[in-house]
Amino acid sequence: MRILMVGHYPPHRGGVANHLDSLVRELRRRHEVHVLTYGPIKPRGFERELVHQVRVPPVYGLRGTSFAFLGSREIVKLHHEFNFDLIHTHFVGTTSFTGVLAKERTGLPLVVTAHGSDLEHTAKLTLGRVYVKKSLSEADAVITVSHWLAKKVMSLGASAVRVIPNGVRELEEVDSGKREVITFIGALRNYKSPETFIELAKRFPERKFIVAGDGPLRERLERSAPPNVRFLGYRGDVESILSQSALLVLPSRREGFGLVILEANSLGVPAVGRRVSAIPELIREGKNGLTFKSFEELVEAVRTLLKPKENRKSGKIGRRVASTYSWEDVAEEVERVYLSVLE
Known part of the structure; x- marks a missing residue:
């Protein structure tokens, strides 16, 4: 599959960026995965050709809305060049709305993952609630990282939800003496x-x-x-x-x-x-x-x-x-979602 991920991605920090980084690494074992993220950034050297960006003003409120409209336009251009099989957006709100607008112009299936603060914060804002509800109703599949979030997205209009928890990256223990x-x-x-x-x-x-x-x-x-x-x-x-x-x-x-x-x-x-x-x-x-x-x-x-x-x-x-939360298992579950929207 050729997949376009949309959302915060390294060198950005935070939970969504870390999630996306781990998921992309695992999916790239079997698929071609591109990423569209907020710019300006300097992509890491090993994936320079696979990471794309939209430059947006660093102003709260304006930043997300700018990304929604500029990002959807960029997705159309990238689709003409790479011919994606689907779009997978992370964070329900302006980021997922980018995928909704792009889907209208490309016909590509849209998968949306809710991570938490998107539903707890964005959904309570007047315009944010519009982005959230439109994204959940237009998505071909909705993923949440917890059962608690699944109940939230169902209450906001999602018809079917798949719960796929985060994985845990392997951490190497550092010998630092007594743990206190x-x-x-x-x-x-x-x-x-x-x-x-x-x-x-x-x-x-x-x-x-x-x-x-x-x-x-x-x-x-x-x-x-x-x-x-x-x-x-x-x-x-x-x-x-x-x-x-x-x-x-x-x-x-x-x-x-x-x-x-x-x-x-x-x-x-x-x-x-x-x-x-x-x-x-x-x-x-x-x-x-x-x-x-x-x-x-x-x-x-x-x-x-x-x-x-x-x-x-x-x-x-x-x-x-x-040990029961592995990124390998997460990627396999996400692949099953992809196959279900491509049927």
Whole structure:
């Protein structure tokens, strides 16, 4: 098959870019996969001929809408050159609407994947809701990365949904001595609730806490943080951070999937996550971690999982859980979706 992927892609950062990077690598074992992404970027050398871009203004609101219309025009041009079999867009909103407009002009089948914040944020905006509903109704197939998201897209008009969770890339453990750090990994934005992590650090002054990530809340968080919290900024070496961690804490108020839970589990690190969205789909209560609703439940969960015996047991189960989420399996499931829309 000759496939066109549309969405954020390296060197862009973030969950969608990481998902797309891993999926594309796996699919390229058997197919020719092109990518259309937001420019300006400098594609990696090994795929320079396969990555295409649309230059858009770096202004929130204008950026996405510009990509929808300019991107659809670019897809038509690329289709004339490469003769794609289908379009697969990632992130429901302006990005998926790019595929809707292109489908109208090319007749190509359209697959749309919902990742999380697209439905939690974009669908609540007046114009964004139009993009979301139109994309879900016009797509030939809709994929979500969790069952929680599947219910969301069904409520927004999708008629049939396939749940295909994210895979976990293989992380190499780094020998960093004793695992004693309590870790937060993620964007420093409101929906990730990093302030909850800072409050947690105040309850455990004898423990080391690490915040790996950046965002608009960083300056405020640093001012309010106790001395046992260290801010690392954005880091690409998640394995070295998790290799020194005793526990991962994910206090997000919403998560379309929560991949960092499985990344932690893959290195034997149990996780504590808020009991919302898709997080309970990944944290099997009392096995690879614990979930919480209230702050006091969080404190108690952390106390429990810091006990050496509980920590070792949950970490061991976590490795087994993470091993069931492979990108090879994800790619095979996605291929089945492709074949269903090409029939």
